[in-house]
Amino acid sequence: MNVGRRRVHLGVLFPVNPTTTVWKGGLPGSQIDFAAIAGLARTAQRGRFDYLLLADDLRLPERDGEVTEIGVAGRHDLLTIISAVAAVTDRLGLVATVNTTFNEPYDIARQLATVNHLSDGRVGWNAVTTSDAWIGQNFRRGGFLPHAQRYERAAEFVQLCRSIWRAGGTPDSVPLAHQGRHFHAEGHAATACDGIEPVLMQAGDSEQGREFAAAHAEVIYSRKKGRAGREFYADVKGRLARHGRDPGQLKIMPAITYVVGQSRADAEELARMRRLDIVTPEMAIYYLEELWGCDLSGYDPEGPLPDIDPDPDGSAFIAGRPTGADAQRRADRAAFLRQVAESRKLSIRQLVALVTDTKALAGTPADIATAMIEQVEADACDGYIIVPDQAPGGLDSFVEHVVPELQSRGVLPAEYESDTLRGNLGLPESTNRAR
Ligand SMILES: Cc1cc2nc3c(=O)[nH]c(=O)nc-3n(C[C@H](O)[C@H](O)[C@H](O)COP(=O)(O)O)c2cc1C
Helix, strand or coil: CCCCCCCCEEEEECCCCCCCCEECCCCCCHHHCHHHHHHHHHHHHHCCCCEEEECCCCCCCEECCEECCCCCCCCCCHHHHHHHHHHCCCCCEEEEEEECCCCCHHHHHHHHHHHHHHCCCCEEEEEECCCCHHHHHHHCCCCCCCHHHHHHHHHHHHHHHHHHHHHCCCCCCCCCCEECCCCEECCCCCCCCCCCCCEEEECCCCHHHHHHHHHHCCEEEECCCHHHHHHHHHHHHHHHHHHCCCHHHCEEEEEECEEECCCHHHHHHHHHHHHHHHCCHHHHHHHHHHHHCCCCCCCCCCCCCCCCCCCCCCCCCEECCCCCCCHHHHHHHHHHHHHHHHHHCCCHHHHHHHHCCCCCEEECHHHHHHHHHHHHHCCCCCEEEECCCEECCCCHHHHHHHHHHHHHCCCCCCCCCCCCHHHHCCCCCCCCCCC
């Protein structure tokens, strides 16, 4: 490693979102095939990635009251999946998304401690709160907890989990003494951590989300890049001192997609074609239906935008997706899309491909490495969560071509430096145990 160069940390997201990734061989089923997850994990470990991240959803979205075929693959329990992935890897960190609004801390602390123990300290926890009542209905708690209280509950959830990890599990265990607003716990907890706790990740961008991250998180999974990334980085890192924390104790990692080509022009053209592969005709119509709040299946995806206005009462036409809720926001967004489509003369599908574009880093391996390093050195992030835009196999070209480039520039070590996720992320190995 070159002295003085900032490390570039790497995670990879197992891609289940149909707006980011094309699954070869079609849906559904292949996305929950263990071979696909294990394959991505092995590739990531070969590329010296810090971790594999699994995202979660606790309810399937619906179109007009019916489950849609777009993106449906079901979701299995992620802590169980990472236990299985732990058995086929030996260095890679394994991060599972686990919700703090609908679970109970004792159970989650114990499950995380167990997988962390089985994997010798390779576990991370993406602690999410989830913003809607939609999922709550699966837990018979529709509307359960307003937004701000979700983060209050999340903070108490995490603190109690950490108390359990530090206190329990041995003959000299000390009893829990937690009396909070959301939870009470008093006994000797059965399962502790062996001194190395799971790494805590956070994803969420509100004021409360940022405060929660600054107080508790060790990694942020963000969507902010470029100038927005620099502002986010300065804001969140600037909050750490108030919580008695050092900037190095929190790594900020935005999600990025990449496309490797022989030349920059070649890669940019490839990226444009890949967007159109992802935005299928069905997906383009589905995207508009969410905003218009009504059935648009009679419109030609290769033709102009619908000539009707969005239905103000149609918020529930597509349910369970993040953008649909408010009638005014849907109408404003639809008006904006109409303006873009008309001024650029775009079909529905071309428009949706443009506005859902995740702006892949497209170029030669050297271009991609340069862009990644520049953002880290400009204090926009500490590394990246790579989201392959093709699957399975979508990380192969990154590991084959971009990883060696990053290694030759001294920002990614050739070998793992630690056996634990904490160690590889440069986070403190040992926690302050309660006894
Ligand atoms: C990049 C990113 C990834 C997320 N991934 C998940 C996820 O996999 N599962 C989930 O239930 N929520 C996920 N969330 C939702 C957050 O946990 C949070 O509930 C939501 O963003 C609302 O919080 P906020 O108001 O602070 O943004 C994600 C959010 C962001 C920004």
